[in-house]
Amino acid sequence: MMDRKKQLPFLLLMMFAIVFTSIGAVDLGRTPPPPPTVKVQLLAFNDFHGALEPPSGSAGRVLTASGNVDAGGVEYLATHVKMHAAENPNTVLLGGGDLIGASPLISALFHEESTIEAMNLMGMDFSSVGNHEFDKGYMELLRLQNGGQHPDGDADGDPYLGADFQYLSSNIFIDSTGKRLFPAYKVLNFNGVRVGLIASTYEATPTIVTPAGVAGLRFEPEIAQINAAAKILKRMKVKTIVVLIHNGGAVPSTTLYNDCTGLSGDILPILDGTDPEIDVFITGHTHGAYNCNINGRIVTGAMSNGRILTDIDLTISRKTGNVVQAQAANHIVTRTVAKDAEMTALVTKYKNLTAPIANQVVGSITANITRTAGANGESPLGDVIADAQLADTTAEGAVIAFMNPGGIRADLTYAGSAAGEGDGNVTYGEAFTVQPFYNYLTTIDLKGSDIKAVLEQQFDNPSAGQMRVLQISNGFTYTWSASAAKGSKVSDMALNGVPIDLDATYRVTCNNFLASGGDNFTAFTAGTNLVYGRFDIDAFVDYLADNSPVAPPAANRITAVP
CATH class of the missing domain: 3.60.21.10 (Metallo-dependent phosphatases)
Incomplete structure (x- = not known):
């Protein structure tokens, strides 16, 4: 066994060797390479x-x-x-x-x-x-x-x-x-x-x-x-x-x-x-x-x-x-998480500024009136809006009104909102959410053949196999066939039970978007004797006020057959 006096210097020497060897193994001038991928x-x-x-x-x-x-x-x-x-x-x-x-x-x-x-x-x-x-x-x-x-x-x-x-x-x-x-x-x-x-x-x-x-x-x-x-x-x-x-x-x-x-x-x-x-x-x-x-x-x-x-x-x-x-x-985006505080402050600011207008009760309904279309393409809310537009333009001689379905942006719901208006009541803000575009009502003359051309343009619109079914006012009816040839799908057009005469002229109301051929309804541009009316939202609000409580229509003005 080694003598203790001789063992101590030997151990110190070994320790220094280990330390210096360890230091030499570390490259202090290099960083680890980046990972091979980035997420x-x-x-x-x-x-x-x-x-x-x-x-x-x-x-x-x-x-x-x-x-x-x-x-x-x-x-x-x-x-x-x-x-x-x-x-x-x-x-x-x-x-x-x-x-x-x-x-x-x-x-x-x-x-x-x-x-x-x-x-x-x-x-x-x-x-x-x-x-x-x-x-x-x-x-x-x-x-x-x-x-x-x-x-x-x-x-x-x-x-x-x-x-x-x-x-x-x-x-x-x-x-x-x-x-x-x-x-x-x-x-x-x-x-x-x-x-x-x-x-x-x-x-x-x-x-x-x-x-x-x-x-x-x-x-x-x-x-x-x-x-x-x-x-x-x-x-x-x-x-x-x-x-x-x-x-x-x-x-x-x-x-x-x-x-x-x-x-x-x-x-x-x-x-x-x-x-x-x-x-x-x-x-x-x-x-x-x-x-x-x-x-x-x-x-x-x-x-x-x-x-x-x-x-x-x-x-x-x-x-x-x-x-x-x-x-x-x-x-x-569930509503079970905490609200973001900054967004709450922003929403509160604008709700308070909007409240005097938005929370005004403008009418009432008896049940939900939705924009959900049936198999015929017709929705209860679409019927109400078309009726409102016709009512607002009868003084211009209008007998039929058309509404594009894409312009109906929300349902009218029976349950009261956080504004506190109560069940069944409709506020201006809720009505505006349904009709938010500030489109003008436009009344034009169309021949019966033009009306048929408009209705034929509902099919393969916006692309092949799809449909944009216009919402129609009370009194106007027609049938469309899914299997009929393109251009011949619409039949049995009638106004208050009287067949539409293809050569006769009818006074028709739609919004200015449709009147200019919007949503591929170019047949509306054949209209003559154009008269601009009020904003669509104003007509809608007045109709709710004049006809409350409004019940959901049956949505049976259009008949769809195979």
Whole structure:
């Protein structure tokens, strides 16, 4: 055994050797290499339509396997966004268009500024441009983007500073300059990986917006402009590409919000015609909820009114820039979470400003009057609105009124609201939510043959196999056949039981949107002796006041046969 006096220096020497060896093993000048992939989270919703308050009726519910769930309201939506954003610092919040327009009074009364302020608070990053962004023309949309006072002044008393997020669209051009109205794309950088974001707008927007709304603009085909932008991104070596498009697909009413069963509509040919290297399509416009994987591409839709929040998670290779893993989920914006405090303050501010107008009781109803159409395409609320428009224009000689179903934005519900008006009573705010466009009633002369032409245009509208069934006033009846040839589907037109004479002239009322050929009803443009009347909302409110309590009509004016 070694002597103790000799053992101590030996042990010290060994300790120093170990320490120096350990220090030498640590490279103090280098950091660990980054992970081989980056995770990026895309949060998205579409067709918000200024729904700051929780929407009522069917517009505020989502169908699940166990029944309907109440959903929506910006105070809850903001909470859900924050919860998901906290999961990944590489998160971007995206809008699918129609953030504004067709809005309740709490947004419309303030020129949609309240909704843009809410999007700013929520942290919206980018949005595609929807058709309803043009309800007041593109100069007003530019004001909402950039800030500035509305010509009518500051309705809330505060200066408007504009959107903190950027609108994008690849296929809208200004006629006078030939330049795009907004940027076509944006490249995002997440810890060294790049994601290209392309936006597109429904190319048929001029057919579903008043001519004044799109005056001075040109809408190019979606597929061509998406592909052109994708080509530029690929030249820039961007390998992950996301399309944010205000167009989409339709699913049966029985399809659940996270399924893809029965998807149809414009999105399918768009998928077929666009660059196969595009990874994700976030859609809108059709108000459909779906979550699809089509030929390896994620395709999602998030309903409307902030009821659904889409979460898309991409794992991207640092080396190649390509997506190596992708998954998507639609989440219901439930009202069981805590309200976001900032949003509550914003909603309270605008509710208080709106209350003196919104909470006025204008009439009453005996039960829910809904916009849900039957097999014949007719809805009880559509009948009431058509009757209101006819009643308001009888002095102009009107005998028939037509209402486009897309202009009916909510149900009239019997249950009282938080405003405290009581069951069965209808407030101005509720009526406005149903009819929010401030369209003019327009009375024209149409021949009986023109009326038939209008009705024939309901079929294969907006695309093959789909229908837009006009709502009709009391006294007018007709039959349509599903199996009859196109152009010959409508028969047995009658007014108060008397057959319509194809050569006779009838005085007809519709809104100015339809009168200008909107929703592909170009046969209305044959009308002559045009007279503009009052706003549709004023006619609706007066009808409720004069006919209360209003009962749901039977919705049997139209007969559908095989």
